[in-house]
Amino acid sequence: MKSRTFFHSLLSFYHRVSIFKKFLLAPFLGLLLVVPIFFFLLLTTKEIQDEVNYINKKTFPLYALTRDNVMLLEKISHNINSAVAAKEELWLEDSLTHAQLMQKNMQEYRHTPFEKAGEELATYFDSYFEHVLELSKNIIDSDGYYDGIEQDTKLSMNDYMKLDLALKSLQKSIKEKIQRDIGSLDTNTNLLLIKGAFLFIFWFISTIIVTLLVYRDIRKRISQIVDASEKIAHGDVDFKDRLDLPMKDELGQIVSSINIFISKLDQDHQELLQTKKELQLLYVRDKLTGLHNRVKIDEVLEDEINRFKRYNIAFSIIIVDIDYFKKINDSYRHLVGDEILKGFARKLQDNIRATDFIARWGGEEFLIVSSQTDEEEAFNLAEKLRQKIENCSFEELTLSASFGVASYETSQTQNQLLHNADLALYKAKETGRNRVVCFKSL
Structure with missing residues (x-):
């Protein structure tokens, strides 16, 4: 029982001491004979520790920063696409925020081996963002088309391809540096252990035994660290797994850093998935x-x-258009117009059936899709909505709306159905507005 307690205490002591002290266990048995070896071990261990500190403080943060830039570029692209699709310049403000953060991130490459690549990346990004921002605003302002859009689009795509290539090249370079640094750490440690073991053989048998035990232990842990680091470098990370090494020495610090890094990757991965869901919803x-x-x-x-x-x-569609909305915008300005649009949308949504689908068609027009509904039933729904709107005030203003109703017929295309409803709406507005017109009645 006492021997077992002593063994656990010794093992616990071994786990707590640094790599340097572990190697001192062997020279301790023949201290007078291994003093020259001691300085050799001290110098080599210091180099290993410097490599460990460099990996922890420089290379891993740069890799994480580059990964953040990749995600920011994706968010910028999503925001710009959403702005163009929705024709809303408000989306461009989000892309500008992400762009500023990305530009700030690229300053971190200064005074590192990747400074030149970082400057090239910053140049490509500034060119890309300037061109794509101008292109997006022109598309929104011109309602989808303007002279020179093909040339501007091609220029933006070329800028994006250069930026994407530069970003991927930088990410690859950082991955390769991680592999080289870890490989160098592995090589230097192996060299230290092999030379130490070889020299200790000539001095003392007990020193050989201790050195070999230390070698096997550290070698095993370094292999685990190298394997985990290579998986990170290649992107093959299992976010549920963590390195489990009961050590508090320098290698234990690396293990702790890797576990923290994996946790950060997991967190960023979850945030990216959530952001993707939000972007898909906003889209x-x-x-x-x-x-x-x-x-x-x-x-x-x-x-x-x-x-x-x-x-x-059967199913039918209803296109709703607010009557004289342009006059409202001209008289009360767009802020009031926006509030009216929001109130009008709520009024429609509150008075349709649970099975109906409603969407903003564009400007002051809305579209309702009524499942399992023929044209007569859709007409009744539209008439109900017309009366609700007529008897309600929006921002202290009385409104009316015109409705165009069309039902889907065999062999029709989607565009034909929309065209029929649009013709009915045109007829409603032509014949005095504030009325419901079915396509079949034309």
């Missing part, structure tokens, strides 16, 4: 009214047409 949402936008409308109409073709289930 199909109208930012002003909170309703779905035309992107989602295309998906819903496609599903309804497929359901009609398979099960012969």
